[in-house]
Amino acid sequence: MTSLASRCAWGELSWPELIEQLLALGRTDIPLARLTEGHIDAVRILTEAGLAPQEGLYGVWASRSGGTGVRGTHEDQHWVLDGKLRFASGAGVIDRALLPVEADGQAQLLDVGVRDWEFEDDWRTPAMAGSRSFSASLDGLAAEARAVGPDDFYLSRTGFHPGGIGVAAVWVGGAQRVLDLLERARARRSQNEITQARLGRARLEIASAAAACRQGAVLVDKCPPEQLRQLATECRGVTGAAVRRILTDVRELAGPAGLAYEQELSAAIDDLQMYVGQQNADSDAMFLGAPS
Numbered sequence: 001m002t003s004l005a006s007r008c009a010w011g012e013l014s015w016p017e018l019i020e021q022l023l024a025l026g027r028t029d030i031p032l033a034r035l036t037e038g039h040i041d042a043v044r045i046l047t048e049a050g051l052a053p054q055e056g057l058y059g060v061w062a063s064r065s066g067g068t069g070v071r072g073t074h075e076d077q078h079w080v081l082d083g084k085l086r087f088a089s090g091a092g093v094i095d096r097a098l099l100p101v102e103a104d105g106q107a108q109l110l111d112v113g114v115r116d117w118e119f120e121d122d123w124r125t126p127a128m129a130g131s132r133s134f135s136a137s138l139d140g141l142a143a144e145a146r147a148v149g150p151d152d153f154y155l156s157r158t159g160f161h162p163g164g165i166g167v168a169a170v171w172v173g174g175a176q177r178v179l180d181l182l183e184r185a186r187a188r189r190s191q192n193e194i195t196q197a198r199l200g201r202a203r204l205e206i207a208s209a210a211a212a213c214r215q216g217a218v219l220v221d222k223c224p225p226e227q228l229r230q231l232a233t234e235c236r237g238v239t240g241a242a243v244r245r246i247l248t249d250v251r252e253l254a255g256p257a258g259l260a261y262e263q264e265l266s267a268a269i270d271d272l273q274m275y276v277g278q279q280n281a282d283s284d285a286m287f288l289g290a291p292s
Helices: 015-026 030-048 160-185 194-218 226-261 263-276 281-291
Strands: 057-062 069-075 078-088 096-104 104-111 132-144 145-148
Touching: 015 030, 015 145, 015 160, 030 057, 030 096, 030 160, 030 263, 069 226, 078 096, 160 194, 160 226, 160 263, 160 281, 194 226, 226 263, 226 281
Parallel strands: 057 096, 069 096
Antiparallel strands: 069 078, 078 132, 096 104, 104 145
């Protein structure tokens, strides 16, 4: 992860340049790509806030799953944190995290040192286990941290919704990774017309999803701020649906033997299914279908 995270000055890339990097990143290893994308996102958030990243690997821990969340109180030279945190991806691997906390009734984003935190390994599936997405129970933890931006900066900044296009690009790269592994596994088996048709359909899905990400990236800087959510939601919707269709076809093409005996392929399918599951397709469709 360190070599990928230090590949280039992530905060200085244009959106089209970033998307090309993320498409390639997703094709490497899906849990590793997910963690590296978190580091990249954190660097770009800090850049948007006018701050330089500190030394080490970063993540963004913004989940509020199941009513969880963290409260923060600023005391002297540190912050005191309380609450339950889920989906702390990169636990024990990354050095720092951008963490939204509730502070005095407002949402404050913190840049927190997390290397020495204690985590609960309550992940109960092998899917995305490599992302080390653990939980943390915080009870008066005195944390070394600095504030990032003003109140409500995390959700109100211009880059919030376009960041979702970056995640979608990693999904597309992950789908290409799955297809790479499938084709390697199937090279040892005979082909037929049905197989060829399904492979061709999967390649078309990848091409269309990648095109949606690239077009979205081009439009980010031309889009009025009030339309960025719609742009990003459309891109994620197109991409998420395409990736799910690819996974359905890949499972059929792999068959019981491929899923049982091709460990890398089976793991990549499960990883990507879990990763793309962070998109709530119904919620996105409701937003896009609402009266304007």
